[in-house]
Amino acid sequence: MLEIKDLYVSYGMVNALKGINLKVMDNEIVTIIGANGAGKSTTLMTISGILKPKKGTIRYNNIDITKKHAPDIVGMGICQVPEGRRIFTNMTVLENLEMGAYLRKDKMISTDMEKVFQLFPRLKERRKQVAGTLSGGEQQMLAIGRALMSKPKMLLLDEPSMGLAPIVVQDIFKTIKSINKSGTTILLVEQNAKMALSIADRAYVLETGKISLEGEATVLINDERVKKAYLGG
Numbered sequence: 001m002l003e004i005k006d007l008y009v010s011y012g013m014v015n016a017l018k019g020i021n022l023k024v025m026d027n028e029i030v031t032i033i034g035a036n037g038a039g040k041s042t043t044l045m046t047i048s049g050i051l052k053p054k055k056g057t058i059r060y061n062n063i064d065i066t067k068k069h070a071p072d073i074v075g076m077g078i079c080q081v082p083e084g085r086r087i088f089t090n091m092t093v094l095e096n097l098e099m100g101a102y103l104r105k106d107k108m109i110s111t112d113m114e115k116v117f118q119l120f121p122r123l124k125e126r127r128k129q130v131a132g133t134l135s136g137g138e139q140q141m142l143a144i145g146r147a148l149m150s151k152p153k154m155l156l157l158d159e160p161s162m163g164l165a166p167i168v169v170q171d172i173f174k175t176i177k178s179i180n181k182s183g184t185t186i187l188l189v190e191q192n193a194k195m196a197l198s199i200a201d202r203a204y205v206l207e208t209g210k211i212s213l214e215g216e217a218t219v220l221i222n223d224e225r226v227k228k229a230y231l232g233g
C-alpha cells in the first residue's frame, strides 16, 4: 500500500504540489485527474524518486521511500510508464522489453515476456521491428509491456491515452483493467477523466497542486463539479 502525506514539491520558485495526501490500497485502480499543469506528472515522478519533495512523506508497505533513489524504488516493485512513452526508438520491440527487465536478478524473464505478448499480441508480431516505427498505440503498448518486464507490484501510468484515437484508447484501458485483475495495483494519471473514472475504483481531483475532491470513481463520475470541469458538462 502506498501512502502520501502532506507532500510539497517545487521547481525553483514554482510550487507544483502544495500539501497533497493520497492513498492507494493493494489491488486498487486509483486515478488522479486534473487539468494541464495541475501537478499530476509531478506526483508520479516524486513517487518514482525522480523528483525530491520539499516536505512530506511517501510510504510504501510501511517503508519510508521519500529519500530513496529511483532504481531502488523500481526494485521494491513500483514502476512508472512515463508521459510520452519514452521508449528506446532505435531498439527493437524485443530489446525494449529486455531493457525493462534490466534490474531483475531472477531467471523468469522469458515467461514474463510471453505474458506481455499474450496481453499485446501486436507486440509479438512486431518483436523485431524498430520501436520508433511503431504506431502511437503500439508504442504505448510497448511502454506498458516494458514496465511489466520489471515485474511491478504497482504500476504508475502517466496519461496512457495521450495522442491516441478513441478506439485505441479503449483497447489500452481494457488492458490496464486486465493487468489490474491479474494482481497489479494501478495509479493512473489522466486528462481523459471519463475513461479513467470508468475503470478506477477511487479517484482524486488535483487542481493547481492541491487535492480538491476525492472519492469512489462511481460517485465522482456523477458529481456535478466533476461533470462541469472534466467531463464536458
Ligand code: ATP
Pocket: 011, 014, 015, 016, 034, 035, 036, 037, 038, 039, 040, 041, 042, 043, 083, 191
Ligand atoms: P500535464 O497534464 O500538462 O502534463 P500535469 O498535471 O502533469 O500537467 P505537471 O507536469 O506535474 O502537471 O506540472 C505541474 C506544475 O509544475 C506546472 O505549473 C508546470 O509548469 C510546473 N513544472 C513542471 N515541470 C517543470 C520544470 N521542469 N520546471 C519548472 N516548472 C515545471
